[in-house]
Amino acid sequence: MRWIRKILLWIGSGVAALAVAGALYQQIGTALDARLAPPASEMVAVNGRAVHLVCRGGGARTFVLDAGLGAGTFEWWRLQPLLAEQGRVCAFDRAGLGWSAPARAVHDGATAADQLSALVRQAKIPTPFVYVGHSLGANFATIYFARHPGDVSALVLLEPGLPKDLLEDFHGTRSEAMAASDCEALCYAAGAAGYLGIPRLASVLLAPGSKNLAGRARDDYRVGLARPSTLMTSVASLNALPRTAYQDLDVAGFGDTPVLVVASSRPRDPEGKESLRDVETWRQGQLAYFASLAAKSTRGRGPLVVPDSTHASMVMGEAQSRFLARAIADFLLPR
DSSP: OHHHHHHHHHHHHHHHHHHHHHHHHHHHHHHHHHHHSOOSSEEEEETTEEEEEEEEOOSSOEEEEEOOTTOOGGGGTTHHHHHTTTSEEEEEOOTTSTTSOOOSSOOSHHHHHHHHHHHHHHHTOOSSEEEEEETHHHHHHHHHHHHOGGGEEEEEEESOOOHHHHTTTOOSOHHHHHHSOSOSHHHHHHHHHHHTTHHHHHHHHTOTTOTTOOHHHHHHHHHHHHSHHHHHHHHHHHHTHHHHHHHHHTOOOOBTSOEEEEEEEEOOOOOTTOOHHHHHHHHHHHHHHHHHHHHTBTTEEEEEEEEEEETTHHHHSHHHHHHHHHHHHHHTSOO
């Protein structure tokens, strides 16, 4: 039995050494991040919490850009300067993402909407603005409209998640979804992994999701991915998807507010045992849902399909972002 204790002691010592090394790696990396990719613009104090805000351009029209799950201001590196030719364009990092500090709150659409509303007031972003949301950010945009309709002059919804997809892995009732915690064991484990430098190492070795990025945007992405709060916030946001889905379904309509719904041409490939026919059936359902979103407004349009685009490249691809900027400009012309 003595040799077993020695082996366990050796393993324990090795794990402890790796944990210490990982923690040191994370701390050193965090210190270097401030030099590699400091916040690109201003930090706004909102209810005692720092929020990263990047505004470009000027003019009478204002755009607010809301990124997808786990993403932030870096996602708009191509589209923001193009839209800045049309007006003032503000992008932000949601709580716990990018350079924005985490918030002691749930991570559903209603909470995100109220946090953005507080930022709009504190930063004195002019209202009403054109709300451009991508992916989960587009789901949040519809919820924001329902809670703060006077703030929004138009909605541009870039491939929002389908509520039925957001509910796919949830098997409870609506009341159970609304009462569920969005940060449990896996969420805290993700935070611990962040403090031990695991996401930082992955960002260096694998650079997941960075193929559509370059230069400063890629640095911002890697720095954000390496922050402990990013992975923790992303897991919590995933856990909150059922709550967000029900909040989305509660939005009855957009009245006469202009709404443009946009889709990519290749949103996803088959997953698991899916066939191409299965994906095509899903695609038809997706486009039908997007058409129903546009129909919730008397001035709705879409779905407009961005040529030769994926879910990510529709906003970060060079040709795709130019197509999108032109489409948004055309959509906003007086009619």
